[in-house]
Ligand code: NAD
């Protein structure tokens with residue numbers, strides 16, 4: 001079974017190269033003929049790992065290629081997920097399976113509503129990768145990808161292929177809890193690093209602000225029936241701030257590079273879920289307003 005990978009960006013490339021070098025069939029799905037020509041001119045996809053570069057000429061095609069797709073790894077940003085799925089929908093077989101790699105929450109619901117008959121497996125990854133050139137990706141941080149299906153607890157048979165490809169993973173029967181927890185961590189840390197323009201560790205000087213946000217996030221998580229995700233949240237946020245003290249958060253990096261953020265699927269989603277449940281979340285709401293104003297002032301989308 002071919003692994004079709006939509007999005008030859010950081011995580012998509014990281015998965016594509018590891019699957020391909022384990023001799024598993026992989027096909028990249030690129031936006032258009034221009035992208036495909038650029039990909040071919042680059043000679044394939046390069047992964048830089050421990051300082052060594054390996055470039056593989058993984059087969060690629062455009063989104064509008066007619067060949068059917070049974071297994072799709074959706075490796076785009078959350079704000080692109082629905083549009084990408086709309087574009088690829090005519091190619092999906094009736095028994096298609098999708099793996100959704102998006103961070104945050106909200107895009108997964110958009111995709112599953114658009115494709116009610118497909119199996120959608122949700123993922124939450126702590127691996128790190130970034131692009132440092134066209135079709136060239138650096139493997140920056142070892143981690144793990146949790147996979148799960150909130151509608152069906154049985155793991156798919158292809159998990160063995162991930163082991164064969166050396167992709168660290170675990171099947172989770174509570175993937176929603178993992179995604180909520182990661183969202184809460186991102187909401188407590190990332191916007192503040194943007195607004196204070198600081199590295200993660202410098203948030204230690206804003207301990208009261210972090211604690212107040214965690215209290216509201218925990219209230220939201222309980223209201224969303226996510227008690228496990230709420231448990232010990234502040235402690236974990238403080239641990240992450242300490243462990244990643246020298247790092248610039250992904251949102252701060254996006255803003256610095258003039259890239260769109262995933263705010264609508266992180267803090268935006270948290271506030272929208274709070275509002276839907278009639279919760280008063282003044283700190284989170286004020287943080288969202290300040291962050292949106294900050295993005296608009298830099299000419300970036302605020303959703
Ligand atoms: P990225 O921007 O590096 O890659 C996304 C790719 O998808 C881009 O190449 C883009 O052109 C492509 N794309 C978007 N729409 C498309 C379409 N319709 N057709 C074809 N290609 C399309 O993003 P990323 O860093 O790989 O992140 C993907 C998701 O994984 C995000 O939600 C991110 O938060 C999450 N994530 C990333 C990392 C990381 O280290 N990069 C870690 C954990 C989670």
Ligand code: KPL
Nearest residue numbers: 185186189190249250251
């Ligand atoms: O996941 C992160 C990010 O930078 O996006 C951290 C900072 C570890 C938690 O928010």
